[in-house]
Amino acid sequence: MAVTLRDISKRLNISVSTVCYALNGGPRPVPEELKQRIIQTAHEMGYRPNRLAKMLSTGRTHTVGVVPTELSQNFASGPFFQEILSGAISVGQVQRYDVLLFSSYDQAEPEFAQTILDGRVEGLIFVAPRRDSRLLEAVANSGLPFVSVGAETVYPAPAIICDNVEGINQAVDHLAELGHRKIAHVTGELDSRDGRERLEAVQARLQHHGLPQMRDWIFRGAFHPHQGEAAVNHFLEIKERPTAILFANDEMAFGFIKECARRAILLPETFSIVGFDDVAGCAQCYPSLTSVRQPLADMGLAAMQALCALIGGQKPALRHVFPTSLIRRQSVVPPSQS
Amino acid sequence: MAVTLRDISKRLNISVSTVCYALNGGPRPVPEELKQRIIQTAHEMGYRPNRLAKMLSTGRTHTVGVVPTELSQNFASGPFFQEILSGAISVGQVQRYDVLLFSSYDQAEPEFAQTILDGRVEGLIFVAPRRDSRLLEAVANSGLPFVSVGAETVYPAPAIICDNVEGINQAVDHLAELGHRKIAHVTGELDSRDGRERLEAVQARLQHHGLPQMRDWIFRGAFHPHQGEAAVNHFLEIKERPTAILFANDEMAFGFIKECARRAILLPETFSIVGFDDVAGCAQCYPSLTSVRQPLADMGLAAMQALCALIGGQKPALRHVFPTSLIRRQSVVPPSQS
DNA sequence: CTGAAAGCGCTTACAG
DNA sequence: CTGAAAGCGCTTACAG
Numbered sequence: 001m002a003v004t005l006r007d008i009s010k011r012l013n014i015s016v017s018t019v020c021y022a023l024n025g026g027p028r029p030v031p032e033e034l035k036q037r038i039i040q041t042a043h044e045m046g047y048r049p050n051r052l053a054k055m056l057s058t059g060r061t062h063t064v065g066v067v068p069t070e071l072s073q074n075f076a077s078g079p080f081f082q083e084i085l086s087g088a089i090s091v092g093q094v095q096r097y098d099v100l101l102f103s104s105y106d107q108a109e110p111e112f113a114q115t116i117l118d119g120r121v122e123g124l125i126f127v128a129p130r131r132d133s134r135l136l137e138a139v140a141n142s143g144l145p146f147v148s149v150g151a152e153t154v155y156p157a158p159a160i161i162c163d164n165v166e167g168i169n170q171a172v173d174h175l176a177e178l179g180h181r182k183i184a185h186v187t188g189e190l191d192s193r194d195g196r197e198r199l200e201a202v203q204a205r206l207q208h209h210g211l212p213q214m215r216d217w218i219f220r221g222a223f224h225p226h227q228g229e230a231a232v233n234h235f236l237e238i239k240e241r242p243t244a245i246l247f248a249n250d251e252m253a254f255g256f257i258k259e260c261a262r263r264a265i266l267l268p269e270t271f272s273i274v275g276f277d278d279v280a281g282c283a284q285c286y287p288s289l290t291s292v293r294q295p296l297a298d299m300g301l302a303a304m305q306a307l308c309a310l311i312g313g314q315k316p317a318l319r320h321v322f323p324t325s326l327i328r329r330q331s332v333v334p335p336s337q338s
Numbered sequence: 339m340a341v342t343l344r345d346i347s348k349r350l351n352i353s354v355s356t357v358c359y360a361l362n363g364g365p366r367p368v369p370e371e372l373k374q375r376i377i378q379t380a381h382e383m384g385y386r387p388n389r390l391a392k393m394l395s396t397g398r399t400h401t402v403g404v405v406p407t408e409l410s411q412n413f414a415s416g417p418f419f420q421e422i423l424s425g426a427i428s429v430g431q432v433q434r435y436d437v438l439l440f441s442s443y444d445q446a447e448p449e450f451a452q453t454i455l456d457g458r459v460e461g462l463i464f465v466a467p468r469r470d471s472r473l474l475e476a477v478a479n480s481g482l483p484f485v486s487v488g489a490e491t492v493y494p495a496p497a498i499i500c501d502n503v504e505g506i507n508q509a510v511d512h513l514a515e516l517g518h519r520k521i522a523h524v525t526g527e528l529d530s531r532d533g534r535e536r537l538e539a540v541q542a543r544l545q546h547h548g549l550p551q552m553r554d555w556i557f558r559g560a561f562h563p564h565q566g567e568a569a570v571n572h573f574l575e576i577k578e579r580p581t582a583i584l585f586a587n588d589e590m591a592f593g594f595i596k597e598c599a600r601r602a603i604l605l606p607e608t609f610s611i612v613g614f615d616d617v618a619g620c621a622q623c624y625p626s627l628t629s630v631r632q633p634l635a636d637m638g639l640a641a642m643q644a645l646c647a648l649i650g651g652q653k654p655a656l657r658h659v660f661p662t663s664l665i666r667r668q669s670v671v672p673p674s675q676s
Numbered sequence: 677c678t679g680a681a682a683g684c685g686c687t688t689a690c691a692g
Numbered sequence: 693c694t695g696a697a698a699g700c701g702c703t704t705a706c707a708g
Contacts, residue, residue, distance in 0.1 A: 354679090
């Protein structure tokens, strides 16, 4: 069907090697006149090089794979994944790497490791993997370069993360300064580093400020909006209501805001709320959401750069911690007098 | 380096074909006892099938490529692209297709067609391509299956689009009902179907309602937030200010909102505004943005399904028009009396 | 039933 | 300088 080097070589009665060298512009020299004739006929015949064949024979694919968060069932839907992806892609443009999304991903299948280690990619980016991921273990054993972004692994691979403790401190300090003394926390998935670290940081910082801590003020979530919605009931029903709530990510805060709107519960009057990640939606919700900014696009960018460095045989830093910053918006006000 | 079928066959003193058939479970039968022994040793030796080799010999890659909007310089950043991608990916999960993002994309390069037609993918999804895209022409000539989403092409390939006229009518009708008689429009890129169709629909619907049209009320944009910002100055400076502005997409409306906030111009009191696309940010901005909803994720899903059908030899519909709906929020109020 | 071999379309070390 | 051939690691039609 498709035109091959062989077809061209036959047409011109020369060898495939010469055609190959001519079309690739090297490394073996080809007389200019002949080279032009080859390029010309290749064009006439509608020749298009087969990349798979090239990849197979050279062993280079110029492709990196992106592996979705194992926690999220619907893959690429969240802004977390998307912003990181967009950062990664912008580097790909420069470094000339294409990105393969393993969308045929199926958590249920134990042979998934086979799929991502089947030779199509030169390296992998894991977005927010779990610490105990069996996938990671298989990949680490395979020797294929990889980095993780948004979470640290137990393997000696570059991790691009944010400073959770700093971020939480900024949030708690802000609330404390305004006079909040009853601060609650809706946690993330506690199997993840981010979920656990943020919870611990909240507890440590509350203690640092000498603020009270109650069991009812910790609501266990898992990074999904749904748990934010569920939290509304919880915090309304407990005896001692908090005046401020710190969410482990924005998505849960959005769920909370939405549910409050549905039930006509005033925000920020009833609860001051703070999110984490500062995804695009924060600036645009009502009330706009004060949030700890984690520079996701920059992190995706750094992840891709680290991966390219690894592939290139360099040794990038194993830990790339990005600073957080508190973005203040309308969702936080001083506690109402009562 | 890596273990191959050949290595296994040597170890067991049998032929590669037998090993291949055993590991693939067919099509040629292999005695159960032998098959188990082969699987066993393959496992022991850490065999991992090389997908590139398989792709090359079978001619199937089980991969589809996604080509970014040519209008947008920074590729995967916009929510438009991202929501469509997420819809497409969710189908990939079911149909077992992986998604290749051509992130090494470079508009400047004329040989880009070579890159996307190099045998790595079985089909292509074009996100909002321009009508006159030279890329499309090359792809259409190549015979590789493709679909476009968010725009129609001149080629007989499935187009997954929304009903621009319906959407604009919904928006204009809504404004007219509230009493607006001075309605402006910030256009999209007029080289695109969406940009042009929406402009024409606005003009037609204004006429239908017998509303005045002024040259100053058409501000030429190109789908980027920046033009929304620029529009603020324009509409403040012209003699006859409109009372409502219809933006060709949300991004420009966001830019407008942001600039108004910066300059302390009250919304929606000063201008009622309507966006188009209803991306996630609309529900969360202040004032929350009334917008024409284009079901992007569903469209991405339909695009992927149509593409899979094409690849499978079926003939999906050439035009898949999704209905729009006006999502009413806070950014539209009746015109102020004056 | 099983093995030897050709083929997928490139790249490149090896002869001449 | 250029051609013939081996090789990348699979799949599969062809012999035996």
